[in-house]
Amino acid sequence: MKRNLSLGMLIGVWVLVFTATATASAASEVLDRIVAVVNEDIILLTELEERMGPYAQRIRQQAFDLDKERQMLFNVRNEMLNRLVDEKLTDQEIKRYDIQVDETEIDSTIERIKIANTFTDEDLRRFLEQDKMTMERYRETIKEQVLRTRLVNYQVKSKIVITEEEIRDYYDSHPEIYGGxxxxxxxxxxxxxxxxxxxxxxxxxxxxxxxxxxxxxxxxxxxxxxxxxxxxxxxxxxxxxxxxxxxxxxxxxxxxxxxxxxxxxxxxxxxxxxxxxxxxxxxxxTEGKPLDSVREEIHQKLFAEVVDKKFLSWLEDLRSQSHIKIIN
The missing domain is CATH 3.10.50.40 (Chitinase A; domain 3)
Structure with a gap:
């Protein structure tokens, strides 16, 4: 199965992405069981159902025919399960390298998110309440994201070097952007x-x-x-x-x-x-932009492209070295 996964989807620290929790009545109707084994960790059916819940709800609201709805739900289930596997793998790597984050850093991250979304404390709490998420669970989610970001910085970003030649080649090959x-x-x-x-x-x-x-x-x-x-x-x-x-x-x-x-x-x-x-x-x-004025912009573009490629490659290597069993 082809997976559509990117770095931004896994570690989107700057975007408010919340997963709605399953209701108690729905959870009580689901017989919990193991759906995947990832090295020494397991993924439970309740975790998977919770993750795919909002997506499944939107699909069912579209009034597709039964076969199409089943196929779309099947695809979402596989996608969400793969994301959970990838998160388990990265969390294991975080423990392996003893990557830490303190409460002050979580506070700072939340403040930056509030500023980016022009949220007050009250706005944020109201937003969390709509998604049935407590502040404690939200802080834990932010902590997980920051830890995964640090892991990627350590394993991927720190090993990327964008050369002056690459910057100049990009500049010369995009006259429609920089050449006037x-x-x-x-x-x-x-x-x-x-x-x-x-x-x-x-x-x-x-x-x-x-x-x-x-x-x-x-x-x-x-x-x-x-x-x-x-x-x-x-x-x-x-x-x-x-x-x-x-x-x-x-x-x-x-x-x-x-x-x-x-x-x-x-x-x-x-x-x-x-x-x-x-x-x-x-x-x-018309006169174009001098290279010196756009060097940092080009560096950031190239860096972002390489990060996604390197991250996916690193994640695939991590999967190949791990014991992963999907239980249908």
Whole structure:
């Protein structure tokens, strides 16, 4: 089974993620048993039911047909069980390396969460009450998250080095982000296709546009051709439709303009408005961001990408070295 697990899903310290507790009446109806063995630890059915409870409730509220609902519940059960296995493994590693956290650090983490969510003490307590979670259980949850974060820092983050060469390569390969904005001054020739046209009528318009393109290639003025043949509102201005940043153009037009220099035109394009030709009057690129001004930003992006990959690799290695038995 393919697992969709990321570092953020396991150790999301900065996000308020609460798991609703099962009610006493529901718990009493479930015969508890072991659903997984993870080295010397076990996972109980009640743990799994508690974890998947909110997700199962949302699925049942969607009124899917019975087969689809069963399949979705099955998938959620497997996903939640895998998360619990991963948490057991990381908790065992925390004990192994004797990673500790004191009450002051838990207080500081909760304060940062309150600030990030603009919560007062009363807001937080009310939020916890809605999820049927006590402050004591919430503090324990925060403690678990902080401990897992420290484990990841120790096992993964501390071993990652982002080089200057990697930063520069990323900078050079993303001119659309750091190289300024590419702007085109364009003219166009538009020939519309009547609504509900048959293929033969479309073919006729297409051939007319191809003839106009050939005349431009032979040396005729694009502006004069636009004044004579274009059905665009800009025809009287020689087809001058103004300046556009590349990002505002449709993907089809962007692709057609790629490599087209000033004084050249695209091939004939079939668009929603009809058949069109685009002439590049001028190309301008605004000044980009210097590498020094974005070095830290790029470092953080690359670091985050590597952390997720390394974390998943580390977790898979940990699984392969562990005794894990799923009991259906």
């Amino acid at each position: 904005t590419l702007n085109y001054h364009l003219r166009n020739i538009l020939m519309r296709v009547p609504d509900f046209s048959i293929d033969a009528e479309k073919q006729t318009v297409s051939e007319q546009m191809q003839q106009i393109h050939s005349r431009f290639e032979a040396g005729e003025s694009f502006a004069d051709l636009a004044r004579t043949y274009s059905q665009s509102p800009a025809a009287a201005d020689g087809g001058d439709i103004g300046e556009f940043s590349k990002e505002t153009l449709s993907p089809k037009i962007q692709a057609a303009l790629d490599g087209v220099a000033p004084g050249q035109a695209t091939a004939v394009l079939e668009t929603d408005q009809g058949y069109q030709l685009f002439y590049v009057e001028a190309v301008d690129r």
